Amino acid sequence: MLSGIIVNTLVAGVIYAILAxxxxxxxxxxxxxNMAHTALYMVAGFIIFIGLQMIGLPLYLCDILxxxxxxxxxxxxxxxxxxxxxxxxxxxxxxxxxxxxxFQELLLMQFGAQPRQIPPFIPGYFEFLGSxxxxxxxxxxASFLALICxxxxxxxxxxxxxxxxxxxxxxxxxxxxxxxxxxxSLITMGISGGLAGFAAVIVVPLFTLHSLMWISPLVTIxxxxxxxxxxxxxxxxxxxxxxxxxxxxxSMLVPLGSFLSGAVSLTIMILVLIIRPEGLFGVAFxxxxx
Amino acid sequence: MGYLYWIYNIIRNEFVxxxxxxxxLIFFVSLLLIPAxxxxxxxxxxxxxxxxxxxxxxxxxxxxxxxxxxxLGHALFFGVGAYSVALLNLHFELPAYLSIPxxxxxxxxxxxxxxxPALRLRGFYLALxxxxxxxxxxxxxxxxADFTGGEQGLTGVHRLALSRTTxxxxxxxxxxxxxxLMYKFTDAGSKWLRVGIILHAIREDEITARSSGINTTWYxxxxxxxxxxxxxxxxxxxxxFMRTVGPSTLELSLTFQAILWTIFGGSATIYGAxxxxxxxxPLIEFLNLYPxxxxxxxxxxxxxxxxxxxxxxxxxSRWIRDKIEIHCTRCKGINIASRRTCRICSAPLHLAKTExxxx
Numbered sequence: 184m185l186s187g188i189i190v191n192t193l194v195a196g197v198i199y200a201i202l203a204x205x206x207x208x209x210x211x212x213x214x215x216x217n218m219a220h221t222a223l224y225m226v227a228g229f230i231i232f233i234g235l236q237m238i239g240l241p242l243y244l245c246d247i248l249x250x251x252x253x254x255x256x257x258x259x260x261x262x263x264x265x266x267x268x269x270x271x272x273x274x275x276x277x278x279x280x281x282x283x284x285x286f287q288e289l290l291l292m293q294f295g296a297q298p299r300q301i302p303p304f305i306p307g308y309f310e311f312l313g314s315x316x317x318x319x320x321x322x323x324x325a326s327f328l329a330l331i332c333x334x335x336x337x338x339x340x341x342x343x344x345x346x347x348x349x350x351x352x353x354x355x356x357x358x359x360x361x362x363x364x365x366x367x368s369l370i371t372m373g374i375s376g377g378l379a380g381f382a383a384v385i386v387v388p389l390f391t392l393h394s395l396m397w398i399s400p401l402v403t404i405x406x407x408x409x410x411x412x413x414x415x416x417x418x419x420x421x422x423x424x425x426x427x428x429x430x431x432x433x434s435m436l437v438p439l440g441s442f443l444s445g446a447v448s449l450t451i452m453i454l455v456l457i458i459r460p461e462g463l464f465g466v467a468f469x470x471x472x473x
Numbered sequence: 474m475g476y477l478y479w480i481y482n483i484i485r486n487e488f489v490x491x492x493x494x495x496x497x498l499i500f501f502v503s504l505l506l507i508p509a510x511x512x513x514x515x516x517x518x519x520x521x522x523x524x525x526x527x528x529x530x531x532x533x534x535x536x537x538x539x540x541x542x543x544x545l546g547h548a549l550f551f552g553v554g555a556y557s558v559a560l561l562n563l564h565f566e567l568p569a570y571l572s573i574p575x576x577x578x579x580x581x582x583x584x585x586x587x588x589x590p591a592l593r594l595r596g597f598y599l600a601l602x603x604x605x606x607x608x609x610x611x612x613x614x615x616x617x618a619d620f621t622g623g624e625q626g627l628t629g630v631h632r633l634a635l636s637r638t639t640x641x642x643x644x645x646x647x648x649x650x651x652x653x654l655m656y657k658f659t660d661a662g663s664k665w666l667r668v669g670i671i672l673h674a675i676r677e678d679e680i681t682a683r684s685s686g687i688n689t690t691w692y693x694x695x696x697x698x699x700x701x702x703x704x705x706x707x708x709x710x711x712x713x714f715m716r717t718v719g720p721s722t723l724e725l726s727l728t729f730q731a732i733l734w735t736i737f738g739g740s741a742t743i744y745g746a747x748x749x750x751x752x753x754x755p756l757i758e759f760l761n762l763y764p765x766x767x768x769x770x771x772x773x774x775x776x777x778x779x780x781x782x783x784x785x786x787x788x789x790s791r792w793i794r795d796k797i798e799i800h801c802t803r804c805k806g807i808n809i810a811s812r813r814t815c816r817i818c819s820a821p822l823h824l825a826k827t828e829x830x831x832x
Contacts, residue, residue: 210597216597216600264779264783267783268782268783268786270786271786271787273537273543273732273736273740274736274782274786276732277732277733277736277737277778277782278778278779278782278783280729280732280733281733281775281778281779281782282775282779284771284774284775285771285772285775285776285779287771288769288771288772288775289772292768292769292772398725402604402605402608402725405601405604406601406604406605408601409597409598409601409602413597413598443612443613443615443616444612445608445609445611445612446608446609446610446611446612446613447612449605449606449608449609450605450609452602452605453590453602453605456593456594456598456602457590457593460593460594460595460598461598462598
């Protein structure tokens with residue numbers, strides 16, 4: 184039981200963390216509340232499925248394709264849609280919901296409602312304290328750690344990362360300093376889409392693939408992002424593991440708990456926010472004017 | 474005779490001269506005439522539901538469009554209203570005219586209970602926290618399935634009226650009355666009620682509003698309560714009209730639909746929400762009738778939405794209003810755009826538009 188909770192917490196945390204990082208990155212830089220973020224994750228999963236089952240490409244090629252194509256798709260969405268309405272924050276949100284719906288319906292039309300499976304990257308499993316751990320679990324976690332290091336490197340050590348942080352702190356001043364904010368937003372959108380694709384690559388083999396899979400992680404990653412503090416990557420990762428643990432523990436320990444798991448994790452989020460309104464790692468913008 | 478002339482004058486000067494009001498009047502009259510032209514229960518059902526959703530979408534607009542408190546969990550109020558009406562009806566046999574106000578008050582109470590802690594938060598934090606409440610309530614509903622019916626929901630609520638036409642009229646009149654109340658509540662130009670202008674001030678710049686001596690927390694709570702009340706009315710009407718209440722009344726998609734309708738129609742205008750509902754809701758239902766398009770209906774829907782927002786991000790009703798109405802620069806009176814001079818002060822209307830592009 185205990186080991187089951189640990190394994191499932193880690194997996195849930197990995198998905199939520201990667202998705203939440205992408206979601207909060209693009210929010211920080213372009214103030215886009217991208218409801219289609221998890222839809223991009225779903226699209227990436229289906230790209231892997233198409234490449235693998237219909238075209239017959241090897242798995243690693245499908246994975247790379249999924250990441251690249253999702254990033255390009257995100258950039259296309261930004262160029263064609265978000266960039267034109269970005270003055271109206273509410274319109275941006277509605278448009279992203281519409282985009283998510285569009286992706287969902289296109290996939291539903293093409294593939295129907297039945298769930299699909301993708302074979303794991305590395306087959307096989309071993310026993311760990313009485314519960315089954317597949318190598319895919321280990322692989323997901325290891326690549327997640329690698330990804331976190333890569334993002335840390337990108338954001339802290341490179342020039343691009345510095346620019347991204349500058350834009351998310353104050354777009355107007357960075358514009359005055361000669362930064363092309365629109366281009367940086369486009370690049371960040373690409374990174375965000377790529378992260379959604381990466382999430383699909385490492386976790387989709389553990390789950391089933393269907394055209395409604397974007398809804399349930401969406402709510403949780405929003406909770407994660409708020410819990411950790413909007414725009415904070417460290418906060419997103421820690422928040423993801425907290426909520427991942429809460430959901431897994433409730434659904435495994437309490438009878439009928441799977442109904443309550445969402446409720447409990449969101450209650451945790453609300454309690455944290457009542458005590459600390461800017462989230463765990465957010466900066467307090469006490470008198471900020473949006 | 475003089476009385477008739479007086480009415481004629483009012484209609485001529487207050488309605489025919491102002492295209493927006495004329496459209497509203499024609500819309501209201503045609504709503505009343507719908508049952509006379511069609512006895513088709515399916516069409517009547519669509520328009521009844523549209524009226525219910527119009528109240529719901531407008532109540533979202535009060536809170537978000539006017540006050541700027543982004544609420545992504547508006548279905549909470551709808552669901553609380555619907556469930557309390559159903560429970561009151563099933564357990565205490567209360568008739569609709571008692572249970573719907575009680576249900577709305579329950580929704581207001583819930584709004585205040587969540588509003589007080591939630592108002593410590595601002596902007597997107599508030600948006601994402603409000604998203605959580607309906608989901609939490611859904612979890613609780615499933616957990617206490619004996620009392621709330623769980624996934625099946627509650628069935629067998631007493632009907633509102635004996636015939637569909639009567640309930641249509643009751644619901645449409647309730648809608649018009651609620652919309653008028655909300656419109657007056659949020660009217661920024663009102664002479665005797667300053668709530669509207671204060672809500673606008675809070676949306677535009679809360680800190681300035683507070684430093685001008687406005688108790689913004691109190692007004693935000695008032696806005697939460699008003700919005701919750703009307704969403705509760707919509708939920709209660711839904712319960713007695715559908716005669717069954719399920720967890721679908723709390724779903725995220727219901728909130729999203731309200732947001733879609735309102736933004737599509739134009740936010741911070743009550744009529745925008747109504748426009749959005751009466752265009753989009755029947756559209757998607759009628760598309761469903763044709764098997765060829767029913768498969769594509771959500772794709773069509775999403776595309777319509779994306780293109781509308783790309784080309785008129787301020788919403789359909791505002792876009793049209795700016796095309797057909799023009800404000801006189803001297804006396805601020807509203808004129809039809811085809812006039813050359815103001816109908817009140819006869820100042821020229823279409824001056825050369827050189828400076829700025831003020832709306």
